[in-house]
Amino acid sequence: MSKRALITGITGQDGSYLAEHLLSQGYRVWGLCRGQANPRRDRIAELIPGLSFVDGDLMDQGSLVSAVDLVQPDEVYNLGAVSFVPMSWQQPELVTEVNGTGVLRMLEAIRMVSGLSKSSGGGPRGQIRFYQASSSEMFGQVAESPQSETTRFHPRSPYGVAKTFGHYITRNYRESFGMYGVSGILFNHESPRRGAEFVTRKITLAVAQIKLGLMDKVSLGNLDAERDWGFAGDYVRAMHLMLQQEEPGDYVVGTGRMHTVRDAARIAFEHVGLDWRDHVVIDPGLVRPAEVETLCADSTNARKELGWEPEVDFEQLMCMMVESDLRQASRDRDYSRLVAATGSW
Numbered sequence: 493m494s495k496r497a498l499i500t501g502i503t504g505q506d507g508s509y510l511a512e513h514l515l516s517q518g519y520r521v522w523g524l525c526r527g528q529a530n531p532r533r534d535r536i537a538e539l540i541p542g543l544s545f546v547d548g549d550l551m552d553q554g555s556l557v558s559a560v561d562l563v564q565p566d567e568v569y570n571l572g573a574v575s576f577v578p579m580s581w582q583q584p585e586l587v588t589e590v591n592g593t594g595v596l597r598m599l600e601a602i603r604m605v606s607g608l609s610k611s612s613g614g615g616p617r618g619q620i621r622f623y624q625a626s627s628s629e630m631f632g633q634v635a636e637s638p639q640s641e642t643t644r645f646h647p648r649s650p651y652g653v654a655k656t657f658g659h660y661i662t663r664n665y666r667e668s669f670g671m672y673g674v675s676g677i678l679f680n681h682e683s684p685r686r687g688a689e690f691v692t693r694k695i696t697l698a699v700a701q702i703k704l705g706l707m708d709k710v711s712l713g714n715l716d717a718e719r720d721w722g723f724a725g726d727y728v729r730a731m732h733l734m735l736q737q738e739e740p741g742d743y744v745v746g747t748g749r750m751h752t753v754r755d756a757a758r759i760a761f762e763h764v765g766l767d768w769r770d771h772v773v774i775d776p777g778l779v780r781p782a783e784v785e786t787l788c789a790d791s792t793n794a795r796k797e798l799g800w801e802p803e804v805d806f807e808q809l810m811c812m813m814v815e816s817d818l819r820q821a822s823r824d825r826d827y828s829r830l831v832a833a834t835g836s837w
């Protein structure tokens with residue numbers, strides 16, 4: 493019989509790649525979504541035939557219990573979050589509610605539906621397996637480089653703090669109630685489906701517009717920030733593999749290669765025969781109140797224990813994104829509205 497998976501954050505980049513991956517593995521897949529009249533849900537339904545939906549919201553405990561009870565999933569992937577870090581300085585309470593307390597609400601829903609009592613620590617594990625989307629932002633001001641599962645956390649934004657809560661509460665439910673819960677500590681992962689506010693996509697959207705003569709300059713913040721960027725399609729395979737292990741555990745997932753924002757701009761502009769220095773301007777307003785300067789993954793455990801390897805490198809990733817944005821921009825001139833909106837991010 494096919495396995496059943498429930499995914500939160502289904503309308504985001506990771507939700508869509510994960511749903512495609514699980515469907516290709518023979519799963520039945522439900523995306524948790526708020527409300528029937530939801531244009532983002534309609535778009536994802538069109539993109540992924542075979543995907544089902546169930547009503548629910550990470551802010552509403554009762555809706556999560558109903559959704560888990562209705563779907564009776566074998567696996568729950570909690571990818572739902574406010575994922576743009578600067579938003580967490582604008583709306584810290586909202587981000588804490590969704591990215592932090594939302595994890596706890598989902599764990600409680602699974603505990604209740606699985607019938608795990610609050611004193612069942614020594615009993616058999618619950619049947620529903622839970623994946624929490626933890627983040628390299630938890631490392632923040634890094635204590636060592638590269639970062640592994642044992643590196644100390646020092647988050648630098650309300651986003652990172654809320655993700656750290658989600659990480660520890662998942663571990664706590666595993667240790668307290670015998671729940672099968674794991675966290676994937678994922679480093680930055682991008683794709684042509686990445687939101688326009690994130691730096692890689694902001695750059696590739698701008699490159700396409702500039703190449704077509706529709707704009708001339710793009711403003712960026714800290715060009716020296718270093719990240720370990722990988723391809724989202726590779727990273728969802730790691731999420732799935734984590735839930736197939738006999739014993740639950742937490743894993744760092746990244747490529748182990750670091751690049752600066754400047755490198756990202758150089759590669760993207762070079763791909764269309766342009767020099768980034770002619771088109772990038774610095775806007776100090778885009779520099780963050782507390783920056784995470786550098787992040788690089790040590791994914792030894794994921795490689796050894798899960799057998800996971802990334803297949804797309806950074807240059808291939810940036811070029812894939814530029815190509816996709818060029819195709820879309822040439823097809824649809826309205827696309828430039830999306831690019832205009834990225835100016836203030």
Ligand SMILES: C[C@H]1O[C@H](OP(=O)(O)OP(=O)(O)OC[C@H]2O[C@@H](n3cnc4c(=O)[nH]c(N)nc43)[C@H](O)[C@@H]2O)[C@@H](O)[C@@H](O)C1=O
Nearest residue numbers: 575577627628629679680689690691712713714717778837
């Ligand atoms: C793992 C982690 O990955 C992501 O978080 P992020 O690293 O904040 O991603 P980003 O693309 O917004 O910034 C990357 C770097 O680029 C710098 N930067 C320079 N100039 C601009 C700029 O103009 N815009 C943006 N957005 N960033 C800029 C910026 O200061 C930062 O140092 C999320 O998925 C998050 O959910 C997550 O968990």
